[in-house]
Amino acid sequence: xxxxxxxxxxxxxxxxxxxxxxxxxxxxMNPLELLNNLDxxxxxxxxxxxxxKLELFLSKKPIQYIIGNVNFYGNIFEVNENVLIPRxxxxxxxxxxxxxxxxxxGNKKINILDLCTGSGCIGLTLKDKIDCEATxxxxxxxxLEVALKNKESLNLDVNIVNSDLLNNIQDNFDVIISNPPYxxxxxxxxxxxxxxxxxxxxxxxxxxxxxxKKILSTCKKNLNxxxxxxxxxxxxxxxxxxxxAIANFNKVNVDIKKDLSGKxxxxxxxx
Ligand code: GLN
Numbered sequence: 492x493x494x495x496x497x498x499x500x501x502x503x504x505x506x507x508x509x510x511x512x513x514x515x516x517x518x519x520m521n522p523l524e525l526l527n528n529l530d531x532x533x534x535x536x537x538x539x540x541x542x543x544k545l546e547l548f549l550s551k552k553p554i555q556y557i558i559g560n561v562n563f564y565g566n567i568f569e570v571n572e573n574v575l576i577p578r579x580x581x582x583x584x585x586x587x588x589x590x591x592x593x594x595x596x597g598n599k600k601i602n603i604l605d606l607c608t609g610s611g612c613i614g615l616t617l618k619d620k621i622d623c624e625a626t627x628x629x630x631x632x633x634x635l636e637v638a639l640k641n642k643e644s645l646n647l648d649v650n651i652v653n654s655d656l657l658n659n660i661q662d663n664f665d666v667i668i669s670n671p672p673y674x675x676x677x678x679x680x681x682x683x684x685x686x687x688x689x690x691x692x693x694x695x696x697x698x699x700x701x702x703x704k705k706i707l708s709t710c711k712k713n714l715n716x717x718x719x720x721x722x723x724x725x726x727x728x729x730x731x732x733x734x735x736a737i738a739n740f741n742k743v744n745v746d747i748k749k750d751l752s753g754k755x756x757x758x759x760x761x762x
Pocket of ligand 1: 575576577578581606607608609610611612613669670671672673691692693
């Protein structure tokens with residue numbers, strides 16, 4: 492079969508964007524290269540692989556897990572069922588955090604801790620974009636295997652530590668950043684999310700605040716005197732997290748920022 496014939500077959504079952512995404516990843520090409528190689532012969536093994544992946548998509552498995560990677564802030568990160576699929580909102584968290592780091596620390600080399608790192612997307616991106624030392628930690632060893640692969644494929648020198656939040660963290664940091672699990676226990680979320688992504692990375696207790704509470708009540712010992720704490724948050728959690736920050740730190744600045752869809756999505760706590 493030619494590539495063109497495979498595309499025609501695929502389009503009978505699924506929209507052309509997905510067909511091209513799957514073929515591009517199987518053939519290790521970008522979508523434009525596909526169009527330049529429509530006459531290419533596709534072996535029956537590759538055709539079978541394509542069909543299996545198409546079936547997975549039709550059975551409502553996230554395309555990112557099928558393809559096995561995702562573009563985050565310009566880098567390709569491997570993902571699998573052991574890590575949350577990095578979201579666009581988290582790119583916004585990284586982008587805003589970089590602005591805060593410049594504002595607070597100038598060009599000083601800083602030490603960053605990414606808690607609940609999952610795929611490592613936050614900590615590795617910060618390491619890539621700014622002059623810093625970075626430590627990535629997660630309670631899940633399986634998630635850390637993914638973070639390690641991403642560290643290696645991106646060739647970034649970061650520390651990876653298995654820890655339940657700060658329990659196993661000894662160093663001091665200028666910046667602690669986290670996109671912790673923040674969905675409420677009984678919150679209704681999309682089926683494709685609940686059926687596929689790790690619940691350990693999604694749920695943050697009754698009000699979704701458990702991780703913020705634990706981090707804010709224990710992180711002082713790991714912070715330098717000038718610090719920045721940056722969190723991604725759920726849309727109705729900002730005020731409660733602000734209260735938690737004020738209760739745990741005497742003199743502190745707290746800024747709440749909205750994401751591009753206008754929802755409270757980030758909080759920056761700093762002095
Ligand atoms: N830090 C990772 C991300 O932002 C994982 C977050 C999580 O597991 N809650 O994608």
